[in-house]
Amino acid sequence: MSKVYGDGTVAVGGLTLDVPAGELVVLIGPSGCGKSTVLRMINRLIQPTQGRILIDGDDVTDVDPVELRRRIGYVIQNVGLFPHQSIRANVGTVPRLLGWKKDRVRRRADELLELVGLDPARFGKRYPHELSGGQRQRAGVARALAADPSVLLMDEPFSAVDPIVRGKLQEEFLRLQAAVGKTIVLVTHDIDEAVKLGDRIAVLSEGGKLEQYAPPGELLAEPASDMVRDFVGADRGVRRLAVTPLSTVMRKVGPGHDTAGLPSVPDTGTLYDALAAMLTADALHVAVRNRDRVVGTVSRSAIFEAPADAIAR
Structure with missing residues (x-):
């Protein structure tokens, strides 16, 4: 039209x-x-x-x-x-x-x-x-x-x-x-x-x-x-983190894995949420939670190495 x-x-x-x-x-x-x-x-x-x-x-x-x-x-x-x-x-x-x-x-x-x-x-x-x-x-x-x-x-x-x-x-x-x-x-x-x-x-x-x-x-x-x-x-790379799910780079952990002291984000979050939590706590890793259970971790290096096609939509 x-x-x-x-x-x-x-x-x-x-x-x-x-x-x-x-x-x-x-x-x-x-x-x-x-x-x-x-x-x-x-x-x-x-x-x-x-x-x-x-x-x-x-x-x-x-x-x-x-x-x-x-x-x-x-x-x-x-x-x-x-x-x-x-x-x-x-x-x-x-x-x-x-x-x-x-x-x-x-x-x-x-x-x-x-x-x-x-x-x-x-x-x-x-x-x-x-x-x-x-x-x-x-x-x-x-x-x-x-x-x-x-x-x-x-x-x-x-x-x-x-x-x-x-x-x-x-x-x-x-x-x-x-x-x-x-x-x-x-x-x-x-x-x-x-x-x-x-x-x-x-x-x-x-x-x-x-x-x-x-x-x-x-x-x-x-x-x-x-x-x-x-x-x-020019900061589109940072914006892309907000539409990239944690699952693209998350490392799964078992029940005995020690994540005590790590900042945490819900598993519904994005790489942007994970990076923000790490920077706030001055940490290199973040624990990913499904309600009260830790299901994985995400590292700062993994966020920076996330492939360009790892997107939420």
């Missing part, structure tokens, strides 16, 4: 992209590369100049745009909650528009507030101004999921909160995605956020040109162009 404005400005030029069902795809690139335009063309807030957009094989241009938007969840940077409505009413907006009965709308709203970590008994009757930025963002995600859309669009959803809250929201969102398994297209400027959240990352350059489309580890290990290499940064 492409979008060319009347003055000849090419916002998106001939973009072809396949988003697998159930995956989270991140669109990233410099300002003005058409990321948000792509998102808005998917739900027809912006009409493509040419091309097609298919969801499960159905062309969205054949669907009434209002009905289409009710079937696609949309989360924006500043949440966009209605200030005059309670949080419960905000979450139930689309189900009400779809004609759901009041009891069903309330049950669905409370179910989703619980899912995103907001106690409905405590937060349901509150208004947006009574919530923190992180809590409002969670409520925005709940509202986008209310009608159980097959596709969720997210335009820089966590950029308006401070770094600590942002990290917590990202962790919560990964937990939520593991539970609901939505097909998600997310826009961000933050390469660390893209690497942390994305199953695949699409790097766009000016004019909506697709420079590379790959899993995070592959993108960091093998940038496809100078533009991608510059964008992901």
Whole structure:
């Protein structure tokens, strides 16, 4: 698809992209590369100049745009909650528009507030101004999921909160995605956020040109162009550690192996977690735990020698 404005400005030029069902795809690139335009063309807030957009094989241009938007969840940077409505009413907006009965709308709203970590008994009757930025963002995600859309669009959803809250929201969102398994297209400027959240990352350059489309580890290990290499940064090797599982270099140990005094990380962690624990404790090894049981060790030298294709995704 492409979008060319009347003055000849090419916002998106001939973009072809396949988003697998159930995956989270991140669109990233410099300002003005058409990321948000792509998102808005998917739900027809912006009409493509040419091309097609298919969801499960159905062309969205054949669907009434209002009905289409009710079937696609949309989360924006500043949440966009209605200030005059309670949080419960905000979450139930689309189900009400779809004609759901009041009891069903309330049950669905409370179910989703619980899912995103907001106690409905405590937060349901509150208004947006009574919530923190992180809590409002969670409520925005709940509202986008209310009608159980097959596709969720997210335009820089966590950029308006401070770094600590942002990290917590990202962790919560990964937990939520593991539970609901939505097909998600997310826009961000933050390469660390893209690497942390994305199953695949699409790097766009000016004019909506697709420079590379790959899993995070592959993108960091093998940038496809100078533009991608510059964008992901010279420290991409460190970022790659954050998407490389411990199992790629872990040495298994038996019950009698002495790991006393070693810093430890969970076996669900990454090489980045292991290196951080070693540097903090000034240690050369780290113990890998499965709950309360040590299952292996990772050495600092093994991390530095990890093969480039040892990636989590």
